[in-house]
């Protein structure tokens with residue numbers, strides 16, 4: 399069942415190129431996103447004046463990437479909401495809100511409750527769900543199914559990857575419908591999205607260096623993930639993955655926030671995983687890395703291929719092959735997943751079934 403892999407998690411990490419392909423290509427017509435087969439009318443994308451994304455855990459972190467992509471593209475407010483908070487707040491959601499609910503299992507109880515509340519408020523609900531016929535899928539107005547196939551490991555990997563690709567497709571279609579993308583621009587965006595598949599494959603070919611970096615992490619008590627903008631959104635997921643399966647205390651911080659308190663925690667050899675793939679803020683992130691470096695941090699740096707790396711800024715460096723910064727998340731996610739995977743495995747832990755966790759969270 400594990401196809402020769404020692405764990406489901408590693409198998410599922412390797413299934414990501416296929417999962418991306420299976421999720422993206424059925425939604426393309428003449429190289430452009432088209433959701434007619436999903437029964438999602440363009441009207442849904444035209445009618446709203448804001449988007450509220452609601453989810454838990456990894457799905458919510460996919461939503462953070464979705465927001466960072468969509469807000470500048472669509473020029474409307476996009477909020478990301480933790481389902482278990484949203485349902486007890488008084489969310490500003492109405493009939494002009496498109497609520498995007500994200501869930502692998504389609505059964506997460508807090509996410510389901512948030513969906514029901516959104517519908518009561520008159521919002522239209524589009525869900526991004528992996529499990530066919532699940533409760534969230536059945537109760538949504540529209541469903542965009544991710545085609546990851548069954549995900550067995552408790553730590554979500556391939557489901558996150560296809561949730562991202564779904565949000566990118568939805569963002570692209572919405573931009574077309576709302577006049578923010580010409581057909582040419584949309585086609586170029588789709589090309590970039592498709593090129594994330596070979597970018598992911600490339601990382602999978604070079605796993606051994608990631609294992610070496612995991613060797614350092616496996617001895618640590620704490621680890622910090624830092625980045626700005628989209629890189630911060632990726633870091634949140636990287637940190638959740640590490641703590642979930644390796645039991646190492648890990649936190650993600652917007653790099654600019656370090657100096658407002660967190661930097662006090664950096665000591666000699668504290669691992670800092672710095673994600674710096676966004677050109678327009680690269681210099682700023684690098685200066686934040688210098689600050690932790692000066693306090694002795696062990697820095698694992700992830701940049702785009704060809705980025706200029708200042709002398710002595712890091713101990714280990716990984717490059718991702720991307721030309722458009724917005725698509726860096728796909729290969730970066732694989733590096734962060736493998737870092738967590740190898741760290742857990744090197745510690746001899748139960749990678750697929752971490753303590754205290756369940757695959758589907760149906761308690762409130």
Ligand code: M6R
Nearest residue numbers: 455456457501502503506553554
């Ligand atoms: O099935 P869902 O996508 O609704 O699950 C949401 C979270 O429980 C889930 O992503 C959880 O955070 C994962 N175990 C993270 O790897």
